[in-house]
Amino acid sequence: MRLPPDVVSEFELKVRKVVDGVLVGKFKSRSFGGSPEFAEYRPYNPGDDVRRIDWKVYARSRRLFLKIFFHESEIPLLIIYDDTGSMAYQGKHLTASKFAGALAYMAYRGNNAVSFFSLRGRYLPFGRGYDQVLRIYAQTLNEPSGSTDFKRSIVEALHFTRKRLLVAIVSDLAFPLDVLNSGINLLTRHHDVVAIHILAPGEWNFRDDGKILVDMERGRRLSVPPNSARWQRERVRGWVASVRRAVIQAGGRYSLAFSDEDFPSALRRVALELF
Structure with a gap:
């Protein structure tokens, strides 16, 4: 799938130049030999x-x-990308798209193969070169929708490879903790795992007292009691801490990013934390 010229230009402006500016040297192969x-x-x-x-x-x-x-000296990268409905909230999918594009471009800069798997089952085989970067970026431009079983998606993703990989999860990780734990542990059993946890400001700083909220994956409506915002903010912070702990205890690395952050600053910070 080729991207239209205007989308290519947007990628080069919003992602490629950012990576070139702040992450020179990341994802380089350890050597260029090997069997x-x-x-x-x-x-x-x-x-x-x-x-x-x-x-x-x-x-x-x-x-x-x-x-x-x-x-043997390469660091092949598999990007596991969340395209479920919850990612549509407050631009989380737009931030996730930039991170996925940046990861693919970093792999390209390091002469490493890169592959893409979305949680709803879209797969791109391993490839190299700038065209592969653009193919992956194109996949992230689909509107997020629906829901999925995180562990089942991970099992499906693992069917596509045999070698030890660097696996980068780009997601809001909005799954039951037991399911998330199982999926992360499946990955870390054989692979090096990093998780970029994307949250929206409205999730972290909840202020929707007395409103009706809609589940973006299942369409369910939820009435928020008045004066419950503080309780909800504390609940979200506790959940984020549990997610972070689950990733780290499984042997992965974790970084939190917000959809309203300045992307160059967020990318620099996330890269320092993960790589």
Whole structure:
């Protein structure tokens, strides 16, 4: 999927220049040698290097597939991206899109392969180059909607790879804590995991006393009692602390970002905390 020129220009202005300005040197490969290691098969597309076609697979299936390899020294990146309905609140998905684009671009700058999996099941195989960055960014521009089972999505994502990865979760992590714990533990069992937790200012500084709120994933309506804002703010802070603890205790790294933050400043801080 190619992005329209105006979207490419927007990416280069809002993401690429930010990364170039504040994160020079991140995601560099440890070296450029090493023995190649098989990672996965990918369907052949016109223009791909025909030398990478696995003819044994073709003989069995009469379909063309490429063999994709990693070098042992590389840090392949899998971006797990939250495209569920709750991300539509107060621009969380816009901030998440920038972070996902920045992560993909950082991997590209470090000569590392990068892949994309959305919690609602959209997948891009591992690839390299600036076109792969743009393909991933294009995936993040879909409007968030619906809901998902976090653990089930993680199990599905793990079907697509064999090698130890750096896995970056970009999400509001709005899932039951037991489900979140199970999913994170599945990932950290074999992979290096970082979580970028995206929150909206209205979630952190809740002020909606006496209003009717709507669940953006399931459509349920919730009446907020008067004078409950302080209690709700304390509840959210306790939940965030529990999420952070769950990620760290599982062996991952955690950083919190807000949808109204200045993106260059947020990216610099998150990168320092995670990488």
